[in-house]
Amino acid sequence: MTTSEGFIAPKFDDDAGRKLAIICSKGTLDMAYPGLIMGNGAVQEGIETHLFYTFWGLDIIRKKTVDKLSLTPVGNTAMRIGSTSLAMPQLLSALPGMSSMASWMMRGKIKGLSVPPVREFLTQIADAGGHLWACRMTVDMMKLTKDDFVDEVEDIINVSEFLDLSRGAQIIFV
Amino acid sequence: MPTANIAGRDIALNDEGFMTEPTQWTEEIGTFLARQIGIDPLTEEHWKVIRFLRSDFDAQGETATLRRVSTVAGIGTKDLYTLFPGKPARKMAYVSGLPKPKGCV
Numbered sequence: 554m555t556t557s558e559g560f561i562a563p564k565f566d567d568d569a570g571r572k573l574a575i576i577c578s579k580g581t582l583d584m585a586y587p588g589l590i591m592g593n594g595a596v597q598e599g600i601e602t603h604l605f606y607t608f609w610g611l612d613i614i615r616k617k618t619v620d621k622l623s624l625t626p627v628g629n630t631a632m633r634i635g636s637t638s639l640a641m642p643q644l645l646s647a648l649p650g651m652s653s654m655a656s657w658m659m660r661g662k663i664k665g666l667s668v669p670p671v672r673e674f675l676t677q678i679a680d681a682g683g684h685l686w687a688c689r690m691t692v693d694m695m696k697l698t699k700d701d702f703v704d705e706v707e708d709i710i711n712v713s714e715f716l717d718l719s720r721g722a723q724i725i726f727v
Numbered sequence: 728m729p730t731a732n733i734a735g736r737d738i739a740l741n742d743e744g745f746m747t748e749p750t751q752w753t754e755e756i757g758t759f760l761a762r763q764i765g766i767d768p769l770t771e772e773h774w775k776v777i778r779f780l781r782s783d784f785d786a787q788g789e790t791a792t793l794r795r796v797s798t799v800a801g802i803g804t805k806d807l808y809t810l811f812p813g814k815p816a817r818k819m820a821y822v823s824g825l826p827k828p829k830g831c832v
Contacts, residue, residue, distance in 0.1 A: 599813035
């Protein structure tokens with residue numbers, strides 16, 4: 554039998570009962586990740602986690618678009634050239650192919666950090682016990698059905714259902 | 728810096744209770760730490776994760792994230808949550824005598 558004196562064990566139950574709900578309203582590649590990273594991190598800390606996809610955010614969970622998310626440098630003054638402080642000239646940004654190039658570069662950088670692509674990330678979160686939901690109103694507006702979404706999406710829910718399941722949760726809007 | 732006497736050895740811990748000297752770790756200590764957080768007994772599946780974490784730490788100098796354990800060691804996310812429920816990344820590191828992983832994923 555192993556014995557010990559003066560021993561302290563870490564508290565692994567300090568997040569018990571904690572809930573987090575993240576509303577994901579943007580469907581660009583750069584805006585898909587904040588929800589995924591925070592949601593995944595929360596699940597890893599044993600926090601009950603709900604990701605609610607609404608409006609443009611539905612692109613993140615649609616089978617047809619999940620692997621095709623992109624971003625554009627147009628109108629984005631935070632887009633710099635490499636690691637310099639030089640802003641990407643807006644006229645250049647509007648050239649054909651610039652959005653795909655920017656998206657390709659960002660995918661590469663994300664991969665370099667060992668962060669999974671969006672589809673794989675959704676699976677990882679669901680496997681870990683996180684919950685994915687689609688917004689009823691925008692699903693109806695875009696004439697979509699449950700079949701249009703990746704299998705990890707549990708259901709299409711309305712606002713009152715979202716408010717029910719997020720009772721007592723911290724809510725983040727992305 | 729607190730220390731605890733585990734299995735007759737003085738083991739350095741941080742304020743949270745994580746070991747701060749990975750080289751002091753032995754399998755006996757791992758078993759002891761696991762028992763403290765309710766993981767008892769450690770099965771072969773647990774040991775597979777722990778051994779990967781230990782060897783990966785030796786090679787990389789930092790604790791593997793859950794993502795790394797699933798992609799590099801090939802142990803599925805679901806399994807990791809079953810083996811180390813609640814806070815798998817932290818619990819795995821704790822039992823393995825390693826610091827908490829720094830990566831976000």
